[in-house]
Amino acid sequence: AGAGAGAMSEPGAIALLGPQHGAPRCPHGPALLFVKTGQGQEEGRRFYACSACRDRKDCNFFQWEDEKVSQTRLAAREEYNRNHQPSFTHRQNVERYKNFVQLPLSKRRFCQECQQLLLPAEWQKHSDHQFLCEICTAQLKSPSQLLYPLENKKTNAQYLFADRSCQFLLNLLIDLGFRRVLCVGTPRLHELIQSKASQEEDFRVRSLLLDIDFRYSQFYTEDEFCHYNMFNHYFFGGEAAHETCRKFLYEDNGERVIMVTDPPFGGLVEALASSFKKLMAMWKETGKEGHNNKEMPMFWIFPYFFESRILDFFPSFNMMDYQVDYDNHALYKHGKTGRRQSPVRIFTNLTPSMIVLPVEEGYRFCTVCQRYVSSGNQHCEICNSCTSKDGRRWKHCVLCKKCVKPSWFHCNNCNCCALQTHSCEKTDAGCFVCGKAGHKRSACPSLSHT
Ligand code: SAH
Ligand code: ZN
Ligand code: ZN
Ligand code: ZN
Ligand code: ZN
Secondary structure (H helix, E strand, O other): OOOOHHHHHOOOOEEEEEOOOOOOEEOOEEOEEEEEOOOOOOOOOEEEEOOOOOOOOOOOOEEEOOOOOOHHHHHHHHHHHHHOOOOOOHHHHHHHHHHHHHOOHHHOEEEOOOOEEEOHHHOHHHOOOOEEOOOOHHHHHOHHHHOOOOOOOOOOOOOOEOHHHHHHHHHHHHHOOOOEEEEEOOHHHHHHHHHHHHHOOOOOOEEEEEEOOHHHHHOOOOOOEEEEEOOOOEEOOHHHHHHHHHHHHHHHHHOOEEEEEOOOOOOOHHHHHHHHHHHHHHHHOOOOOOOOOOOOOEEEEEEHHHHHHHHHHOOOOEEOOOOOOEOOOHHHOOOOOOOOOOOEEEEEOOOHHHOOOOHHHOOEEEOOOOEEEOOOOOEEOOOOEEOOOOOOOOEEEOOOOEEEOOOEEEEOOOOEEEEOOOOOOOOOOOOOOOOOOOOOHHHOOOOOOO
């Protein structure tokens, strides 16, 4: 026993049932309910596992749904959860920052091992750690450069925007008239906004960062950063932090605010969607006239191959062709020599024609589709749409009645297009949860959606 959600990567082994009322808690807030779906004795058995960590090394919380947990164990668990909170509170970190900036440059140290700003009284304790000296204001204003990215694939997967993508996003938001940006897992965008706001007098955009990476609490006040888990919509700072977020959304009657999120790509789309719906609902409560049928504007940055999953939950969304680039992701950045294609896109509920993509980077406007598309994305007369998802030119298959990847060929055996090297008659495995054909796991009738 004790599969943990780590087994999510084995397809068909485990499915998410979603957040439940009264779920047990790990240090990362309420656990999520999963079900074992593979073959074997424990098939169909439900269990709780950590929402945030898909690597058991990071959090090994596990509990069968029907397990009886003794009072002693409950008490021990609460104690464990308390002990696994950060050593300083956000409030304390804000105080520490105030003291830190009072120090002369020669006394400003940052411990690289503990990822922490040090006050002189603490130097001794960190004496055999690596540290950086003379931390200047510019460094304090770009914490995403100072902190090392948590690249642990399964849990944090911190992939930072390349400068040009970050600038593009901000300029786009400004051109669209937004004044407030709720940055959910986008520390670099937040940082760009914060530093412009402090440097340029006529810069009017403000932002609030929600992120699980508590290291950021060393650099931002409680009005600028909330420690937040986007897989279970959990505010670590409790009601006060919740209120900070609500207030931010409420300002200006909820007008001119947009949420921009760039979650880790490791799956759990339904958990993310459920949290984002709660943030949207929070915004909706704001408008005095009630925003009627409007949705809070949102950019969800995610790989294109998740398109159908995202549209399952947000039918009003469209995928934009813009390729989002990253600094520390070898695959997802444009090299100097030749352009590597990034699979990461912007999904949005804004009208596609409003999203202007840079012509100098090869995007063009398709008047039929009324949106900007990649230069390689040819308008297909038969589909009546610019059909490419990956930026390459796709080709139309008359038998499949749709456009397919350039590397695919129609297979008469399988009666669909596939790679020439595919193995024929690989039966459709059907739904992850119940195994039946005809629906995906997100629509499985055996799941109770909460
Ligand atoms: N491209 C963005 C960073 C995206 S990486 C930028 O440059 O600003 C994913 C981000 O989500 C990281 O900041 C990471 O700390 C955060 N994150 C990972 N898991 C999270 C969780 N469970 N809840 C909230 N934020 C999370
Ligand atoms: Zn956990
Ligand atoms: Zn078109
Ligand atoms: Zn076509
Ligand atoms: Zn075909």
